[in-house]
Amino acid sequence: MATKKEIRRLKLKMRIRKRVSGTSNRPRLTVFRSNKEIYAQLIDDIKGVTVASASTMEKNFERKGTKTERAVVVGKSIAERAKAMGIESVIFDRNGYLYHGRVKSLADSARENGLKF
Numbered sequence: 800m801a802t803k804k805e806i807r808r809l810k811l812k813m814r815i816r817k818r819v820s821g822t823s824n825r826p827r828l829t830v831f832r833s834n835k836e837i838y839a840q841l842i843d844d845i846k847g848v849t850v851a852s853a854s855t856m857e858k859n860f861e862r863k864g865t866k867t868e869r870a871v872v873v874g875k876s877i878a879e880r881a882k883a884m885g886i887e888s889v890i891f892d893r894n895g896y897l898y899h900g901r902v903k904s905l906a907d908s909a910r911e912n913g914l915k916f
Contacts, residue, residue: 809895820845821841826843827842827889830892830896830900836855837866841880848885852880855872860872873905873908892901
């Protein structure tokens with residue numbers, strides 16, 4: 800059974816998703832965070848495919864630093880993968896999370912490494 804906190808986040812997520820949609824030229828950068836990990840995906844909603852992804856669960860990911868520092872590394876990684884595919888501009892989807900902490904550090908890191916939101 801979902802908790803009040805999860806239900807609140809899912810309601811916010813649906814409110815955001817009504818307005819936010821990604822294309823092949825400008826995919827949606829969505830963030831998911833669990834208690835231990837953080838994930839980022841570039842999604843083309845028209846085709847319904849994930850263009851690129853990065854997370855702390857990858858085999859070559861170093862498990863050093865705080866969760867916020869790991870989010871910075873994931874933001875840098877997703878930005879590099881996007882630039883390698885020729886994507887410079889994205890639409891940011893915070894997925895119902897507050898733009899604070901790990902979500903904000905991932906977004907700031909992606910911006911610093913060349914992605915435009």
